[in-house]
Amino acid sequence: MAEDFQIKNKVADSGLINFDIASLVPKGQRIGVDLSSFLFEGIILKEKDFRDKVAALDPEQFRDAYVYIYNSAEAIVPLWAYFLITARITEAARKVVYGSREDLEVLLMHNAIQTYDFSELMHKRVLVKGCSEVQIPENAYIELVEQLKPLVKSLMFGEACSNVPIFKN
Structure with a gap:
């Protein structure tokens, strides 16, 4: 039954x-840009060297990526340094922010x-x-x-x- x-x-x-x-x-790739790699000996910003390194960046490596710019060095970096990097990659990247991956x-x-x-x-x-x-x-x-x-x-x-x-x- x-x-x-x-x-x-x-x-x-x-x-x-x-x-x-x-x-x-x-959805999309996250890429971090560490400003310390643009500094002379990782601690000093020399404007000409800095500008040359920024100019050498290939914006296409940031195509459609979400980018966070940070500074792992204990160096004081002027605000215009962030402007230069952002201006170089912003047309390729989906979004560029200052801070950590978590901030992004x-x-x-x-x-x-x-x-x-x-x-x-x-x-x-x-x-x-x-x-x-x-x-x-x-x-x-x-x-x-x-x-x-x-x-x-x-x-x-x-x-x-x-x-x-x-x-x-």
Whole structure:
């Protein structure tokens, strides 16, 4: 006597929308430019030498890349040095920033969140995926909540089987 039974997917039936913040991470190569490699003996900026090294940069190596310029040397570098490098590569690169790789990722996620159209989530129950294979800056989650709070019916964080309720409107 086999009884008729149905397996119900309560998560699918709940109307819960899974949102993976990793889907907002811009695709593309990340390249760091260390100013110390442009300095004389790694510590002194000599303008002529510096300009020659910047002129020797092939902008094509930065084509469609996200570039972060940093200085690993304990040398004081004038602001115009960053201007020169940026001016040399900016037409090829997608984005050029000053700072670390982490600074670049924070800015990229900020831009992605600010320009994303979240209207599809209006008045929905949203679950922001908790685990990702991609490193997501913590600040991105804060900005995501700021964007979603006025729109969604409820917001949760984690996985469907074990989520943390954040708020309900």
